[in-house]
Amino acid sequence: MTNLSQAQNEAAWSATISDRQQPKIPYRLGAALCAGVLLWLGPYYGTATVLLPARVAVIDPANKANIVAMLSVSAMIVATVANILIGAFSDLTRSVLGRRTPWLIVGSVGSAATLLIMGRTESVALLLFEWCVFQVFLNAIVAPLLAVISDRIAPAHRGTISSIYAFGFTLGIYGGQFINARFLGDVTFGFNMMAIAILLSGPVAALLMRERSSKPMPKRQFSREMVLDNFSVPRRNARDYYLALFGKLTIMTATFAIQGYQLYILTDYLKITEDDVGRQLGTISIILMITALAMAVVAGPVSDRMGSRKVPVMLAGLLVAIGALVPFFSVQPWTMLVYALISGLGSGIFNSVDQALNVEVLPNAETAAKDLGVLNLANTGGQVLGPAIAAMAISVAGYQMIFPMVAVVSVLGVIMIGLIRSVR
Secondary structure: OHHHHHHHHHHHOOOOOOOOOOOOOOHHHHHHHHHHHHHHHHHHHHHHHHHHHHHHHHHOHHHHHHHHHHHHHHHHHHHHHHHHHHHHHHHHOOOOOOOOHHHHHHHHHHHHHHHHHHOOOOOHHHHHHHHHHHHHHHHHHHHHHHHHHHHHOOHHHHHHHHHHHHHHHHHHHHHHHHHHHOOOOOHHHHHHHHHHHHHHHHHHHHHHHOOOOOOOOOOOOOOHHHHHHHHOOOOOOOHHHHHHHHHHHHHHHHHHHHHOOHHHHHHHHOOOOHHHHHHHHHHHHHHHHHHHHHHHHHHHHHHHHHOOOHHHHHHHHHHHHHHHHHHHHOOOOHHHHHHHHHHHHHHHHHHHHHHHHHHHOOOOHHHHHHHHHHHOHHHHHHHHHHHHHHHHHHHHHOHHHHHHHHHHHHHHHHHHHHOOOOOO
């Protein structure tokens, strides 16, 4: 009888939910995702851009630039591997708390503990080790949380929920940097405050989303095929998946190419004086934040009503390209403000709808966290490739060449998204 009941539960268990099963927009799940990403991204981004460099400056001021670069590269490598592996283990987790909740809790506690220790570290070597450990725990929040969109959100509502997630994401980036700048007078206190915030991320998200038990999840015998399915990149029915991956990579590369050289573009290309460059950078940041938040409210719901993911994402890539061309035709300071407005709208739409697109091209919903982790490599890759190809353009033909290059790269991304067949 027990075996029969277990077999029935396994047969009834599903890795996704249908539109019929979820007729109304699950705003509670949206709130879980928004709060979860805000509470991990704000502390992470603020620590990486403000508190960590400040701590390094205290430990070894003479070598601070090289140390920060080493920390960034090490963190990127560890985070990439951790995101994919933890995603895979999360997909395989069977517990009464579900597949994602245990990892969210462990990730939050581990991240918070590591930040508390880092705030008191006096050695560069220890700081490097702790920062890498932090990346592992952090990705125990990142990978499972994003997979909730695939697990718990019906296709008809994924645009709206992705927008809510993007709203928290945007607040985390801009708010984390702004808040942490206030702790420069007492960096250790800043680390403590960020530890408290990130400690809340997983538990708050878990409490709001109330994940079902994953014990009825069908068991799969250990085999070579099982390992490949769960711990390697998708191998079957993955054409659209890889188009989405490389489309995302090229659009992110285009975005980071200009952002990485923004200061030098203002001073060396547009010839803005040192007295004015800070104000100009601040204005650009405000424009980017406002447009991103505005699109986070609008783009996802519009995508759901249209029943389309490709069209908004392609429009986003085109706006990034158009915005990038404005400074190419004029060296007036206002051109970068127009760039920020147009490209900011594009980036806002992209951030709001691209997650929904990514979920809908997944080859297998049962390995969602791992496969979304691979797709997330496009974010990391864009941050590396963007400044790299911008540097090549500058070396060949000066700063002016960055802008058409960015436009071409972004349009390539639009073309790849357009070639996707399984998603409208």
